[in-house]
Amino acid sequence: AxxxxxxxxxxxxxxxxxxxxxCTYDTSDPSYGLFWxxxxxxxxxxxxxxxxxxxxxxxxxxxxxxxxxxxxxSANLVISASQLGDSxxxxxxxxxxxxxxxxxxxxxxxxxxx
Amino acid sequence: EAGVAQSPxxxxxxxxxxxxxxxxxxxxxxxxxxxxxxxGQGPKLLIQFQNNGVVDDSQLPKDRFSAERLKGVxxxxxxxxxxxxxxxxxxxxxxxxxxxxxxxxxxxxTRLTVT
Numbered sequence: 297a298x299x300x301x302x303x304x305x306x307x308x309x310x311x312x313x314x315x316x317x318x319c320t321y322d323t324s325d326p327s328y329g330l331f332w333x334x335x336x337x338x339x340x341x342x343x344x345x346x347x348x349x350x351x352x353x354x355x356x357x358x359x360x361x362x363x364x365x366x367x368x369x370s371a372n373l374v375i376s377a378s379q380l381g382d383s384x385x386x387x388x389x390x391x392x393x394x395x396x397x398x399x400x401x402x403x404x405x406x407x408x409x410x
Numbered sequence: 411e412a413g414v415a416q417s418p419x420x421x422x423x424x425x426x427x428x429x430x431x432x433x434x435x436x437x438x439x440x441x442x443x444x445x446x447x448x449x450g451q452g453p454k455l456l457i458q459f460q461n462n463g464v465v466d467d468s469q470l471p472k473d474r475f476s477a478e479r480l481k482g483v484x485x486x487x488x489x490x491x492x493x494x495x496x497x498x499x500x501x502x503x504x505x506x507x508x509x510x511x512x513x514x515x516x517x518x519x520t521r522l523t524v525t
Contacts, residue, residue: 300452328510333516341503343514348511349510392510396441396458397443397455398514400454403451
């Protein structure tokens with residue numbers, strides 16, 4: 297069964313606007329971590345933000361924030377004030393306490409328009 | 411701090427040939443991973459090492475793929491013989507530990523084309 301689901305294959309956003317990337321996950325483990333990565337066309341995988349299953353607050357890192365809704369098993373990434381350099385593929389990923397491997401979703405391509 | 415180093419950056423081979431990829435993780439990182447990323451998809455774990463022991467190789471096609479991590483530092487991934495469907499980017503990653511809160515740090519990857 298798919299552990300991480302990203303339903304938006306591609307999105308367009310206007311420069312300086314905010315964009316929300318959806319991610320839902322499936323686990324029965326009470327201890328898990330959720331990660332978002334950015335992959336530009338150059339190919340490197342860049343770690344953006346982390347949210348732990350026991351964290352009470354939503355994670356934020358600069359222009360990135362995570363909208364964590366535990367009961368709905370969703371961990372959406374919000375990018376505020378989009379920049380042209382934000383154009384990339386974005387992956388949601390999860391590590392479960394009993395497993396530790398990082399499982400990725402299929403990704404969402406974001407294209408920022410000037 | 412130096413990042414995860416991988417080489418080569420690109421490789422083109424013919425089917426049935428063999429190929430090897432090299433990875434040097436971030437200093438002090440005990441856990442090392444090899445992922446395969448087919449174009450347009452998310453990365454798929456091939457093998458995970460904790461120090462020089464294998465933690466998970468359930469997704470590694472063992473009839474043709476092999477990996478080792480000598481002395482708990484550098485790692486090599488080998489494909490022999492290669493098939494057309496092995497064309498992908500091979501990503502190496504490392505983390506300081508195996509805990510749920512430990513992010514993976516990735517290298518730039520090796521783009522393999524099998525013709």
